[in-house]
Amino acid sequence: MASYLFLRVAVSFIFIVTYIFATDTSSFPKNFLLGTSSSAYQIEGAWNESDKGESIWDWWTHENPNFISDGSNGDVACDSFHKYKEDVKLLNDLKVDFYRFSISWSRILPTGYANVINQEGLNYYKNLIDELLANGIEPFVTLYHWDHPEIFERMGGWTNEMMVEWISDYARIVFKELSPKVKYFATLNEPNVLCEEGYETKIKAPGKNLGSPGVFLCMHNMLKAHAKIYHIYDEEFRKHRNGTIGIVLPCSGALPKYLNDTAAVDMHFQFKCGWIAHAIFSNTGDYPQIMKSHVAENSKLAGYPRSLLPELSSEWVQYIKGTSDFFGLNHYSTWLVETVPRTKEQEWYAYSGVKESRDPSWPKAASKWLNVVPSGFREIINKIAREYDNPPIYILENGFSDRCCTFDYLRISYLHSYIKAMLLAIYEDGCNVQAYSVWSLLDNFEWSAGYTERFGLIHVNFTDSNRKRTPKWSMDWYKDVIATRKLNFTWELPTIIHI
Ligand SMILES: *[C@@H]1O[C@H](CO)[C@@H](O)[C@H](O)[C@H]1NC(C)=O
Ligand SMILES: *[C@@H]1O[C@H](CO)[C@@H](O)[C@H](O)[C@H]1NC(C)=O
Ligand SMILES: *[C@@H]1O[C@H](CO)[C@@H](O)[C@H](O)[C@H]1NC(C)=O
Ligand SMILES: *[C@@H]1O[C@H](CO)[C@@H](O)[C@H](O)[C@H]1NC(C)=O
Numbered sequence: 001m002a003s004y005l006f007l008r009v010a011v012s013f014i015f016i017v018t019y020i021f022a023t024d025t026s027s028f029p030k031n032f033l034l035g036t037s038s039s040a041y042q043i044e045g046a047w048n049e050s051d052k053g054e055s056i057w058d059w060w061t062h063e064n065p066n067f068i069s070d071g072s073n074g075d076v077a078c079d080s081f082h083k084y085k086e087d088v089k090l091l092n093d094l095k096v097d098f099y100r101f102s103i104s105w106s107r108i109l110p111t112g113y114a115n116v117i118n119q120e121g122l123n124y125y126k127n128l129i130d131e132l133l134a135n136g137i138e139p140f141v142t143l144y145h146w147d148h149p150e151i152f153e154r155m156g157g158w159t160n161e162m163m164v165e166w167i168s169d170y171a172r173i174v175f176k177e178l179s180p181k182v183k184y185f186a187t188l189n190e191p192n193v194l195c196e197e198g199y200e201t202k203i204k205a206p207g208k209n210l211g212s213p214g215v216f217l218c219m220h221n222m223l224k225a226h227a228k229i230y231h232i233y234d235e236e237f238r239k240h241r242n243g244t245i246g247i248v249l250p251c252s253g254a255l256p257k258y259l260n261d262t263a264a265v266d267m268h269f270q271f272k273c274g275w276i277a278h279a280i281f282s283n284t285g286d287y288p289q290i291m292k293s294h295v296a297e298n299s300k301l302a303g304y305p306r307s308l309l310p311e312l313s314s315e316w317v318q319y320i321k322g323t324s325d326f327f328g329l330n331h332y333s334t335w336l337v338e339t340v341p342r343t344k345e346q347e348w349y350a351y352s353g354v355k356e357s358r359d360p361s362w363p364k365a366a367s368k369w370l371n372v373v374p375s376g377f378r379e380i381i382n383k384i385a386r387e388y389d390n391p392p393i394y395i396l397e398n399g400f401s402d403r404c405c406t407f408d409y410l411r412i413s414y415l416h417s418y419i420k421a422m423l424l425a426i427y428e429d430g431c432n433v434q435a436y437s438v439w440s441l442l443d444n445f446e447w448s449a450g451y452t453e454r455f456g457l458i459h460v461n462f463t464d465s466n467r468k469r470t471p472k473w474s475m476d477w478y479k480d481v482i483a484t485r486k487l488n489f490t491w492e493l494p495t496i497i498h499i
Contacts (some may be wrong), residue, residue: 004192021401027486032153033138033435034482035098036091036457037397039145039189041074046081048096050120053097053106053150054200055147056157056198067207070450074079078460079467081124088131089457090469091441098138098184100396100437101128102145105170112149114169129181140184140396141439142248145195146204153206158195164225171229175237185245186328186396187229191222191276193250205446210466212348213308216295216441220310223276230323245325248396250386252335257357262449264337264354268382271352278329279312281388283320286312291352296341298318298351301344308348327384328433329388331418333369334362334376364412366401366453367446372414374421381425381433389422391430395422399439401446401453406472407443411457415474419487439476442469 028034041057048058061073080087090097106112107121110492130140142169154165171187179185195218199210208214220497226247233245251273254265270278270288278288286292295309312320335356342353362371377398384393394453400414415438418438427432451462459474461468481487 008316012125018214021274025423026488028423029426029434030041031434032098032485033394034094035100035140035435035437036094036441037100037140037144037439038080038108038441038444039102039147040104041077041145041147042440042446043078043080043109043442045076045079045100046075048071049081049447050107050124051110051118052104053110054150055104055106056150056153056205056327057147058106059150059153060207064207067202068448070452072450073427074445076467078442078469080442083126083467083469084124085131086469088128088135088137090471090475091132091137093471093480094457094475096137097482098134098140098242098437099132099441100142100186102142102189103145103174103178104147105129105144105151106147108173109149109170111443112151112166114173117173120161122465126290129178130321135139138184139182140186141174141178141182142186142189143167143174144187145226145385146198157206157208158199158221159210159214161224162223163221164228165407167225167230168228170233172236179202179233179240179243181235181241183243185200185233185242185243185417186248186495187226187245187324188222189248190250190330191226191247192218195219196224196348212351212469215348216308216310220312223279224316226276227316228322231319234317235325235489236473239317246326246328246394247276248328248330249273250330251380252331253373253380254337255338255373255376255379257338257419261337267352268335268337268354268356269387271349273380273384274387277318277384277388279320280322280324280434282321283389287319295351298342298344310462312377315357324391326392326394327388328394328396329381329384330439331380332398332439333371334373334379341347356415365410366403371402372400372417374417377418377494378421378425378429381422385429385431387424390430392436393431393433394437395433396435396437398436399455401455403452405452406459406470406475408425408472411472411474412477415478416487420483423463424433425489 065071090325110118131138133427195215198206198220199208199214202209254268256265270290274288279285296307299307339353340355358371362373398418426433440455443454443460446453459470459472
C-alpha cells in the first residue's frame, strides 16, 4: 500500500513537473528554427555584373524611376553580391539557425532560357551557401522572389502559360547545382502580391494594368508553376539531402468589423490566403468553392462569356494537391473586414463582397500597409491550422518598418508582441509552427518605397559607397532571444507610438 502511494505521488510529481515545463509558453519548442530573410533584388546589387541578364526589376526601375518613391533602384542595394561574407559574419553573430535568401534567375541564366548557364553567377550562390554552412547556418533558398528575366515579360510574363515551363527549366538547374547542400527550398514567394501589384495596380514590376483578368491568369500560371517545381524536386532531387520544399504565401489577419460578421472573416480568408492555399493544402484541392461561384456569378453579371477565374482540370487539381511540405507564411498586418454588396464593375478583390479597413487606433509602421495587430497573427495561424488539418507552418517573414535609427524600440516591441502571439498559438491553441524568420537581416530596397522604409535588424547607409552596416538595438534583442530560446513575457514593453 505504502509503495503504491509512493508510486502515485511520484507519478503525480512527474506529471506536475512535465506540466510546468510543457506549458512554459515563453520558451520555443525543441527543434524550433529561428532565422532572418532577404531576397536577391533587394540586397544583391551588381545588377550588370557577373554576366547577369536583365530582370523585370532592372527594367522597370530603370524605365520608370517615378514609380519608386525616392527614384532609386536595386543597382547596388546592399551590395551583398560583394559583401556576402560580411553578411554571414553578422548572421553568425546573431547565431540564427537558418538564413532565407533568393536566387536571381537572370544571374544564373542570363538569356532566361536554360541554354546558357552562367558559372560565375552560380558560384556566387555556391560560395554563399558554403560560407553559411561553415558557420553552422542552414541555407533556406527561395527560387523565385518576383524577379524573372525581362525577356519573358515581353512575351507576357505570368500571363503566358509558357512561364510554367521556363521556370521549371530554371528550377531544375538550381536543384541540380545546389540541392546537395541545401535542405530547405521555397518555390515561389507571395504569388498574390506579385499578381495584384505587378499586373493590376502597377505598384510593382512589371508594372502592368491588365485589370482583374490579368490577376486571375497570373495566379493560375504561378500555381501551376509551383506544383511543377515541387514535383521536379520531389521526383529527381529530394534524395540528395532529404530536403523539404514548399510555397510562401502572404496571409494578412482579418478581424470582423462587426462582431456578428464572421462570414466576412472567412470570405476574406478564402479569397486571399485560400486562393492558392486551398488548391495545395485542402483535402479536396482546387480553388475555394465560394471563390469559384462568386467569380463565376460576377463575371456573368459583367457580361463575360466565362468566369474570369480559369478552371483547373481534374488532372491539374490532383497534380497540385499536396505539393508543399510546409505552409510558408509571410505575415505583417491585419485588416478589419465587413460584408458589403457585390456589384458589377470591380477590381478582382471586390468579387469577394468583403471590404477591408483599418482601425484608426492601431499603431502604424512607416509602411502605410503595416499596422501593429499581434492578435491578428494568432488568428491567422489558427485559421490556417483549422482549414488545412494543422500543417507544419514556417513563418518566413515578419517584421516592422521605420525610417531611420539604430535605437529601434518600435521594432523590438513589434517583434516581441508578434512572437508572443505565435507562441500562444503554439502552446495554447496547438498550432504546428516550426520556424520563424524576421524580415529582414539588413535594411534594403523596399520595392516601390525605395530606401525610404527600413525593415532591417541592421542599419545600412545607402549613401556610403561602402554600404556600411550598423547593428540596431533589435539585433541585440533578437540575438538574446536566439541565445536563450526564450521570450521574456514579463518584460515591460515600451509603449508603441504612432510614427
Ligand atoms: C553597370 O551599371 C552601372 C550603373 O548602376 C553603370 O555605371 C556601369 O557602367 C554598368 N557597367 C556595365 C559594364 O555596363
Ligand atoms: C534519405 O532518406 C532515405 C530513406 O529514409 C535514406 O535511405 C537515405 O540515406 C537518406 N539520404 C540522405 C542524404 O540522408
Ligand atoms: C449584425 O448586427 C447588426 C447590428 O446589430 C445588424 O444590422 C446586422 O443585420 C447583423 N448581421 C448579421 C449577419 O447578423
Ligand atoms: C552615411 O555615409 C555618408 C558618406 O560616408 C556620411 O556622410 C553619412 O554621415 C553617413 N550617414 C550615417 C547615418 O551614418
